[in-house]
Amino acid sequence: MGRILSGFIFPTLLLAAGLLNWSLISFINLVISLVFRFVYPKRGFQFRGRCLFLWSVFTFTVLVVILQLFFLALCTMLDSRWSIQEAYWIRLIGLMRIDSWRSPTAIYFLVIEISVGASAFIEINRSRMSFLECENSCYRLRLALCLLLPAVQLASGISNPSWLSLPFCICSSIGLVDWSLTSNFLGLFRWWRPLWAYSSIVTCLLYIYQLPIQFPQSLGFVAESFGLYKVSMVSDFQEICSSIFILTFYYMLSCVRHDLEDMQFVMSMTEGSFTE
Numbered sequence: 708m709g710r711i712l713s714g715f716i717f718p719t720l721l722l723a724a725g726l727l728n729w730s731l732i733s734f735i736n737l738v739i740s741l742v743f744r745f746v747y748p749k750r751g752f753q754f755r756g757r758c759l760f761l762w763s764v765f766t767f768t769v770l771v772v773i774l775q776l777f778f779l780a781l782c783t784m785l786d787s788r789w790s791i792q793e794a795y796w797i798r799l800i801g802l803m804r805i806d807s808w809r810s811p812t813a814i815y816f817l818v819i820e821i822s823v824g825a826s827a828f829i830e831i832n833r834s835r836m837s838f839l840e841c842e843n844s845c846y847r848l849r850l851a852l853c854l855l856l857p858a859v860q861l862a863s864g865i866s867n868p869s870w871l872s873l874p875f876c877i878c879s880s881i882g883l884v885d886w887s888l889t890s891n892f893l894g895l896f897r898w899w900r901p902l903w904a905y906s907s908i909v910t911c912l913l914y915i916y917q918l919p920i921q922f923p924q925s926l927g928f929v930a931e932s933f934g935l936y937k938v939s940m941v942s943d944f945q946e947i948c949s950s951i952f953i954l955t956f957y958y959m960l961s962c963v964r965h966d967l968e969d970m971q972f973v974m975s976m977t978e979g980s981f982t983e
Contacts, residue, residue, distance in 0.1 A: 717826045718743050718958075721764075724819045728812065729917040730801025732771055736823070737914055739764055741907050744961040761831045768824035775817055778802040798919050852963045857882065857895040859956045860902070867949030869934025871909055875956075878902050893974060896967055899960060906957040913938075913950055 718740045725737030746760070778797075782804040803813040857879065864876030878898050885894030916922075916935045936946045 717823070717830060720819060720823045720826060722958075724816070724823055725914075727816050727819065728801060728803065729914070729919060731799060731918070732801030734911075734914055734918070735767065738911065739767075741910065741957070744958060745907070758831055761827045765824055765827040765831065768820050768827065772817060772820050772824065775802060775813065775820070779804065779813060795919070849963050849966055852959050853966060856956070856959050856963065859952055859959060863906070863949065863952040863956050866952055867934070867943075867945040869949075870932070871912075871934035872949060872953075874902065874905055875953075891974070893967070893970055899964075899967060903957065903960045903964070906953050906960075909953055910950075910957060913953075 721736050721740035721743065725733045725735075725740060727733060743760070743764075746757075803816060805811050805813050860875055860882075861879040864872050864874075864879055866872070868876075879895075882895040882897045885897055886892065888894075913935060916930060917938055922930070936942070938947065938950065
């Protein structure tokens with residue numbers, strides 16, 4: 708149960724908080740989720756460093772919840788007399804008011820942030836023994852992810868052709884050639900480490916481009932030339948699929964990276980034995 712909380716529920720809540728609206732607060736939640744999946748369950752990741760990270764997340768969520776509740780209280784008391792609630796910097800930070808009880812996004816945001824804080828607090832109080840649980844759990848799920856990962860990587864490269872998605876397409880093509888020539892399934896995962904880091908960078912760039920910031924026209928033209936785009940209700944289906952595939956690729960790869968490292972180590976040892 709503790710491993711499910713650490714490996715799935717906690718980063719998923721952070722991801723949900725990051726995608727609920729386009730703002731700086733949500734962007735920080737997204738970055739925390741990406742970083743958490745990068746360092747957990749990282750071999751050799753020290754317990755003190757993990758606790759410090761989780762305490763930072765817990766403190767951040769508490770501050771966000773207090774700030775959001777204070778903002779909602781001010782909006783309720785001052786109502787239409789307080790024009791600052793429509794200010795540009797308020798939307799950029801990510802503070803929200805309740806416009807309609809049919810879709811109270813601010814309430815959803817508070818619930819998710821409180822859940823993130825509670826999950827971080829539970830993680831802090833978990834014993835070190837529970838943190839070092841057996842990594843053989845969910846073996847079938849990780850095996851399925853390994854089999855699906857090459858398809859997701861290829862989809863990330865061809866769903867929305869652009870300069871940003873080109874590395875995914877190139878790595879997939881080289882992997883397919885390697886697999887066909889050597890009959891080695893690991894050839895499909897060639898250069899997975901730099902591609903994993905690259906997918907996180909692309910995710911952050913796409914998110915930054917969604918922020919309510921008026922970019923210069925020249926900068927916007929360059930960004931769109933490289934493959935960045937604004938996500939909205941009228942966005943192209945290919946663009947939405949591309950962002951989903953890239954995000955899925957990062958989280959899937961973070962779940963199976965240790966298995967890939969083990970398989971590569973075994974293959975290198977086998978090749979070394981044959982050479983001797």
